[in-house]
Every structure is written in structure tokens, then in C-alpha cells.
Amino acid sequence: MFRFNRIPRFFGLFFFLFCLSVAATAASFFETLELSFEKTLGEDTYQKIIAEKKVVQLPAEEAERLNSIFGRIASASSRKAELSFSLTVVEDETVNAFALPAGYIFVHTGLLAFTQSDDEIAGVLAHEVAHVDRKHSMKAIKRQLGMSLLLRLIMNPEDSPETLRKIGALAVNLAQLGYSREEEFEADRYGVYFMEKAGYQRKELINFWERMREASGGENNPAFLYLFSTHPPTTERIERIRNLP
DSSP states (O other): OOOGGGHHHHHHHHHHHHHHHHHHHHHHHHHHHHHHHHHHHHHHHHHHHHHHSOBOOOOHHHHHHHHHHHHHHHTTSTTTTTOOOEEEEEOOSSSOEEEEGGGEEEEEHHHHHHOOSHHHHHHHHHHHHHHHHTTHHHHHHHHHHOHHHHHHHHHOGGGOHHHHHHHHHHHHHHHHHOOOHHHHHHHHHHHHHHHHHTTOOHHHHHHHHHHHHHHTTTTTOHHHHHHHHSSSOHHHHHHHHHHOO
């Protein structure tokens, strides 16, 4: 026999499921808008950087090698379907690389001159791809701006071009000056996962950091000082990478 006292429970469950569905739809809609904003911000900032720095066209064989390494690393990212990762080499003697929102990765010529193997390059690129994969730039921008301003910009990015440029400058500073220690270590962790998934060896990345530590000459070599001043202590980083499962 059907019990009428079950009706309120039925409608309560229906209402609960309906609310969950609405919340999920709203979250999906916001994520779509946020992704669109990230791509707009990344493209705008990318254009600003290539207008200020000298983009280097590598010899065909070297460019093919570098792009092959990068493609394998980018394919390991969980965001490969929603982003078009790109790699740009710029003239700069400092040993560094950095990532912008939406997967725009930059490599300095100084880094390419210092690395000694495909695996070393893969390890550095994987670290930068990991920053994008874990959305470190966007998370930092949210912390800096607050959700209300960010939501307004996401909904109407064309209404505030000056604000967009300022946010782009913030993204560049974050990328070049380094994220929090926790985010840098997270990028190390995911970077190792990406490089090993792509078929490269972790030990080569450890070799890279050990040579960086030796080549830095303490605090007097400007080509190395930049990277050392904006990242976690190298000894700690090496040990963490070595001890990752």
C-alpha cells in the first residue's frame, strides 16, 4: 500500500537533487567563463611580452627537437584538451623559463645554453607546464583581486582593457618572480610526473639542479642569481624531487 507520508520525503529528495543540478550547472558555466578569461589574459600578456623581448628563431633541427620535447610534456597535462600550449624562445642570458596563463611558455636562450640533455630541458618545461596545469597564475590573481572584481572582469572583459593590462602585468610578475613555496613545490611534483609520463628521466632534472647549484658561484653570477633568488632553496628542492614516489 502506498503511504502518503512518503510524499514529503520524495519531494524533499527531488528538491535536493534539483539544487545539486543547478549548482553543478552554475559551476560549469562559471568555469567556462573563467577559462575564456584566462585565454584572453594569456593572449594579451603574450603579445605584450613578444613586443618587448626579442623572439629567437632556432635552426630548424634544434627547433624540431625542442618542440618535440615540449609537445610530449604538454600532452601529459590534464588541461591538454582545453588549452593550446605554445613555446616561445626569447633572447636572455639568464637561466630561466616561465609560464603565462592559458599555456604560453617562454624559455630563455641562457637556459638552452646551460642544459645538457633532452631530459634536463623536459624537466624544466614540465615544471612550467605544471604551473599552468595547476592554475597557479589564476589562483594567485583571484587572491590578489578578490572574487567580486574577477567575476566582473570575467563577465565583461572588454569593459576594462586597462584593468586587463594591469592583471597581465601581475601575471608576468608572478611567472618571472616565482610563486609561493608551496606552489613551486607542487609544480616540481607534477612536473616530475609529467616528464616521467612523457618518457624522460627524473635523475637528469636532479643533475640540472645540482649543476645549477655548483655553477651559481654563491651569489655573484647574474646569469644564475635570478633563478636562485626567485625559487625555493636548491638543496631542499633536489631532496624533495629525489624523494618523490
